[in-house]
Amino acid sequence: MMSSGKSRVKMRPPRNRDSGDVNFDDSWAVLSTAMQEMYRKNASRLSYEELYRTAYTLVLKKHAERLYNSFKTFVAQHLREIVSTELAPLASNTTNSLLTSTIGGGGVTSTIAVPLAAADKREGGIRFLKAVKAQWDDHCLCMRMISDILMYMDRVYCKELQLPLIYDAGLALFRDHVIRNNEFQVGEHIYAIILDQIQLERDGDIVDTSAIKATVLMLESLTEDKIDGETVYSRSFEPKFLRSSVDFYTAETDKLSRECDSSQYLIKTEKRLQEEFERAMSYLSMTSEPKITKIVEENLITKNFVSVIKSDASGLTYMISNDRFDDLKRLYRLCKRVDPEKTDLRSALMARIIQQGGEINQDALEVLKHPDKSKGVTVQNAATIAAFKWVEEVLGLKEKYDCILNDTMDGDNQIQTSLTNAFSSFINQINRCSEFLSLFIDDNLKKGLKGKTEDEAEAVLDRAITLFRYITDKDMFETYYKTHLAKRLLGGRSISDDVERMMITKLKMEVGFSFTTKLEGMFKDMKVSNDIMQEYKAHVQITDPERTIDMSVSVLTSTNWPVSLSTIESHTCVYPPEIERIKRSFEKFYVDRHSGRVLTWNPNMGNADIRVAFRKRKHELNVSTYAMVILMLFNDLADGESLTFEEIKAATSIPDNELIRNLQSLAVVPKTRILIKQPMSKDINVADRFSFNLGFESQYIRIKIPTVAYINKTETETERKGTMDKVDELRRYQTDAAIVRIMKARKSLEHNILVAEVTGQLSSHFRPDAALIKKRIDAMLEREYIERSAENRQMYHYLA
């Protein structure tokens, strides 16, 4: 094959190439005629080969620039012709009035502004859109064909000079000479028509979305020169659309807030959002969706939401009180859309909870202040009742809001936090919350849970724990709980050890091991005491088989038990000799076993069974240890003889207050009047005389004589103060310990950081206040655990 070519080809200038120029006008005539034919849809009669070659030759002969410009002029002129002959007449018949009405109205298309023949005009509008679309389709097709013919120019000329390719240039021409034709603004007509259609649809009519969709697609494929990613749609149409939407939704917000209650308002807002979303997706651009959604949200939600929430007749309060869960769901959904923090909703919820909580607090305090005397409620009982009422109501409220949170707000974390804060805030507002809760538990463990199954008991305890979580001053609770527990244990009043332990386990899970060590220690003490007593009994049988008096002792570790038990050295008492003897015997027995330990007797916590022979019959009396000591004094007296208060006091050394209480219960309470007091009055005076009431009668053989103050349920004011003082003292120690721990670890710290760290360490027990910490820091400085830095007064150093 090569040989055949070679023989003929000699070196010569390449043919047809540099010899002679082409006539541009002739070639262009061929091309422009062909383009006209293309617009007439006669392309299939044209020869691609010829047209391509013509264009190719022009480019090769360096006429590319002229060709490019001629093409642009040609297409521009053609498009302008189409606008003036095809589109303008169509538009002037149908849409001009629409255009003026919309433009005149500042972009607000209102249905009223359109004259009578509105329906016709609208159909005309759609016809106009379709006409433009048809021209657009033709144009695209022709541009495709022309760019096929001018492919070589695209490759060589446009690419090198970075001009738009033929096809893109063609689209730009459509944009400039049709959509933005300076004589007849096709674009403005299109925008007005589409906006009018949207308005119609917003008013509930059905519109021809396909025509609009096609037009929008056209606008989206027309890009703007020099601005990346911008199209005619995004530059020209979308701003108009958004502007008219803002107007519409401003009006809509006014209208809805005037006409609807909150529930309706929410429903309509959601409907509008859905509509706009669907509109953007179905026939506008997806890129408009976030923008229009934002407009709806800003107007219908952001601007007006506070009033919707706060509406008295139908707002949040109404919804909560009437369990309008669907409305709450809507409220939450919409709120979340505009504000991921949900500030308004949260603050409204918190305010409502704190208000309701405050009412509960108020009620409880009312009961406390004005006990319902008619039902025989004493002051102490009133406190228990108030505690019960309070706890139950708080828990009820809590359950209600949990339900709302989970059913309507997807268990939203932020809202949960707000709820917790709100609950915590009102619960801690009432300073007796710890006491109330401890009382609630105490009562349940003594009576309430009797006969309940383990599961039921656990449910009750769990509820208590929920409340416990909200309490900030946990050490306060601990103090109360310890006191109540001590009384339950020593008095043997607890219904079940298992339930007690369950409660302690739960506390341990909540706040940790350190919180419950002492509570557990109390249980341990009780157990150990039992063992000791058994041993002791065995010991007594061997050493003193003749003994007639039984004694039971609880040996308690002083640190584990409530402070009131261990620290009062004034629990002095001179025991009757027979009692004193066995007391010594036990002390000896115990110290033999545990050398180095000191036993301190707490007669105020004990009780005694004594048999007393009255005139009629013998009775067994159960009295406190002090009462027993007092009664024993009368053993040595002859009938009818009496002792004065002073004499009793001298003989027994019982502290005044205890003595008074015990004498009251023995001599004043009518049913258990074992002693006769002279004179007969309620109060005990120093000069009073007491004698044995030999004529005492009772239908029971066994009689329990309660000590007056021992029906202790809630504290009296003085006791409360004592408890507070003790708690304060403990807090001081804890604060000191925390300061030392931190300083030891960090060596040097600035004042503010130290305060912050201490607060952090203590907050699981109570809410430390800055003044306390500051005071303790001063104390630590004084005691030379730490010292101030010489250079910086704000700085502390740890002293080893």
Place this chain on the structure above:
Amino acid sequence: MDEEFTEGVALEEGFVPFPQVEVIIEDLPLESKHKLISRLWREEGARVNTIDDLPSQHDKTRRFHELCEACRAGDLEQVDNMVSFGVDVNAIDEFDYTPLILASLCGHEEVVKYLLEHGAVCDRDTFQGERCLYGALTDNIRSLLLKFDISKAVDAIQPFAAHIASLLSKIEPSSSDVIFSSSAKPTSTTSTGAAPAEPRQFHLHRFILAARSTYFRENLAGRWRSKKLVKLSSSMDPRAFDIVVKYLYSIDIAIGSMELNERTSQVARKLDLPDLISTLENLKAEESFRRKREHRQDDMRRAQADFEMFVQKDVISARMEVRKDEFLADKERFCSVPAESTADILLSVEDEDEDMIVLYPTHRAMLIRSEYYMTMFTSSFAEGAYSVCNFEDQDGTKRLPTVALSASKAVAEIILTYIYTDRVDIPGAIALDVLYCADLLLIDKLKSLASVALTNSTAEDGDAISDPTVGKHATPLYANIYDILRSGWATRMDRLERFAAKYFADNLAHFIVQDDFADIVLESAQRIRSRDETDTIELIDDIRFYLAQKYGILFEDDMDPVTGKVQEGPWRKITNYERQYNAELDLIDGLLERLDLDA
């Protein structure tokens, strides 16, 4: 400073590239050291090659040599040219170097990447592969070599094979002209066989079948001549036929079930396709990836060879030559081919010398490899409506549409050969015409082939003329140097621009006085101006560059930043060559001054 300077002068004036070296082994001349080493390597290689089953061929051709040179120099364009010519990238030179080893040894990352992408193999398990890795100059290259997945390598013949393969599924423009349909269920002899295959229709191309198989060729010309639909016998398993079709369309065949392979072998025997049988045999054997790849390449090469035969026999030799006046008088009469022809379009070229019109029966399915034809046949213009025509006229011919190509007969044949096979030798004498034609048809690869052919003249070729008036040793040319430069500009082939610049630089004294040269410098200046870039003249810059190369001026530090001349100074004595270089720069400056140009 002074010491360095004196040393430098000594080296330059003496022109002794290496100081005299004591040759330790007296008998051996210096060069033979390479041979010694290469022999050692070969022995080593041979030992390893017992695993390395197919040692590559030592390629002694000039083009392979040029490829190796380009790989050493890092000349990506030349590498591309040579690979485009079909030079085997896995061949070895006299020192057992493959182009890939050379490129990685010399640190040309781009070239290494190009070679890998065009089928160069670096297989760790072979001696050559290990050597290539070991010799890689940089870590980047090494990791490139290691991470390159051989299975993704594109073969030199890949574009060709890919096109044939794509025809099987291409919808636009529709070019299938025969349908084979399997009507009945396959004969499933064993119960364990796969589910019976669905009846299928195969939309195929007569010319591909004819090109690839004698069996099809005869039957298509015979009993299936005017049939649009051919029914396969019921004993033919459509799945087996599918494999055959894939083979014919140069698609990689995957391993099917043993049974299917067996049945396909039977079909292949029946259709007389011995190569397919051996391909199937190869599939059965568990082979290394490398072997599989080689088999696949063999298959593709066979397909290529088939098409080479086909284009020669059925296209070029089947051309019809008509006197131009007769043709113009009655086009209809001549635009037809024998009914058994597989062509679906006629390509007409005008042979000006003899006033003849030459018509080539060709296939749209192949012409669309040129984007120009692709657009043409898918457009809404007249040519887009051309469709497959199988109906013969009463006189045993069928009418075909015609498309004209403005080219000479020789050029047209080059173009056709390239389009059908991807491979062509372009005689330098018509390379310029081929270049323009390829540019018109938007076939970039052929353009570079043509420009390589245009600039790779040898003295032996009688068509290349060296002009004694230009200079004693002027490179022989296939065309006027001005035409070459202008064609480079027109078709955007940088290679030609550089070639011309070098030619001018080499013979500057001759050209500097010519008016034509002044014209072309002006033209170059205008090209720049119209592009509105800097005010340098590309041609002048190129010429200066080649002047520097010609006189061995390598260091920019030596040159005056303004004039580009080598400066003489107290510490720098100027050499003879440098003096000549400066003189030629003066010549250029003189010309620019005359032309009132600033560069």
